[in-house]
Every structure is written in C-alpha cells, then in structure tokens.
Amino acid sequence: MRGRTRAAAAAIALAAATGLAQTGAPAQAAVPGLQIVSTASTGGSGSPKSVTATCPAGKRVVGAGFYLDGAAAQVVLDDLIPAAGAVTATGYEDQDGTAENWWIRAYAVCADPVPGLEIVTAVSAPGSAARSTTAACPTGKRALGGGATITGGLGQVVIDAMMPASTTVTAAAFEDGDGTSATWTLTAYAICAPALPGLVLPTVTSPPTTGFQQGASPACPAGTAALGTGWDVNTRFPGSIFPVAAAPSATGVLTVALMNNAPGLAEWTLTGRAVCATP
Structure with missing residues (x-):
C-alpha cells in the first residue's frame, strides 16, 4: 500500500474480562446473567484468520467486540458478526501481506434470554466505492449492540465506523489508500430488544492527532455494565486508519485505531461508544 506507516505500534493495555461481577443490588435487573466470553485465534502470519466466541448454554448474545x-x-477487520449464541470476528491482511505474527480475538457479551431480543441486518448495494448502511430496530425496541461485515473486500476495505444509536446501528466502510476494483458489500447488524433499565450510550472522542495511534475508552455509569461497542474514525483520508479494538469489559469499552497511511499527516480522531445497562 502506498505511504504505509512503518512505525511500531505502542503497547495497548487491554482488560480482557471474561466475566462481569455484579455490583450492588439493582431494583430491576435489565440483563441478568451478564457475562463476557472471549476467544482468540491462533497466531501466525497468514490470511484470513477467523474466530468465534460462544455463549454458555442457554445464554444469548447482547453485544459484540x-x-x-x-x-x-x-490487518483489517473484515467481520464482526453477532448471532443468537455466538460472535465471529475475522481479519484479513491488506494486499501487501505481512510476515508478522498476528491474531484476532472475538468478544461475545452474553446474558440470560432477554424478552424480545432479535438481530436485524441491513445490506448495502454492491459496488466498488465507499458506502454506509443502517440496520434499524423494530418499533419499540432499542439497539443493545451491533456488528458489521465486508463481503468481497478481502483486506482492501476498512470498516471505518460501526456505531449503535438509540434505535439503529450504522456501519460505514472505505477502500484503503490505493483502492480496489473488486465488487463488495457492507452489512450492518443491530441487536435489538425492548428498552432496558439504565440503558445509556456513553461516548468519548479522542483529541485530534497526526500520530500513529489513538484510543477512546467510554466508561459505563456506576451501577451499569457494558453490552455493546461502537467506533467511528474521523479523517480527511478515509481508509487510511485501521480500527484494531472495540473490546468490552466490566466497566466500559476500549476502542483503538492505528494509522496505515495518512497523506499530508492529516489530523484524525477516534470516537468510542459503549451501550450500558443495569446488570
């Protein structure tokens, strides 16, 4: 890829929680049995790598990371796919490939069945150009989390945004710096349910930088826990910044993105979002 940044990544501190402790005794549990399950792929140099985090028997996915x-x-994120009882994440090396060892981890935020829970999808038109698509929850339901997947990009398309809002999840994708003639589509996933007690969407945007790495870590308010994750890269050169983490923990969400190339060293920011509710 033209103008690739060769700097080494700074260390990323990641609290890889595998479960959530109950805090206090809320009057009404929104998501009883809340638990984070994470599974990592094998390491190595090779593309693609895919891994699935599976909820314990009887539990259902309420969020993904x-x-x-x-x-x-x-390496670009190609898939973050929530299903009824599992989350699958897939990464592709860009067209230049890499000799470095790398791996991908999927996070499934699981809970006892929530009444009315469903996953809604929206697929963009096919083509070879930037696109976005929005999955909308049915009337009366709210978005708890979401996901996105590229079909046909094969490492040359970047999922620039996957942002839950009150009742929708919007995904946006851009081709990388030198583009591709391949035909590809973008799918957005919204995990929907009736409004839950304590449901809020804390959001943090990093300060502008021309540097290699940005992080944004929205925290859930006291007495709530993270369900869903979200991110949005803002840059004059879409496709030049690769999101590398949207990881839920007991208290919030860590989002991280790294510069692949940025012509003119343009400033960029990263917005992270958590979907939180009463556990």
Missing part, C-alpha cells in the same frame, strides 16, 4: 494484535496497521 473484537481485538486485533501483532501486525501494526497491516
């Missing part, structure tokens, strides 16, 4: 490590800004 991912973490890419080991190949600084040379």
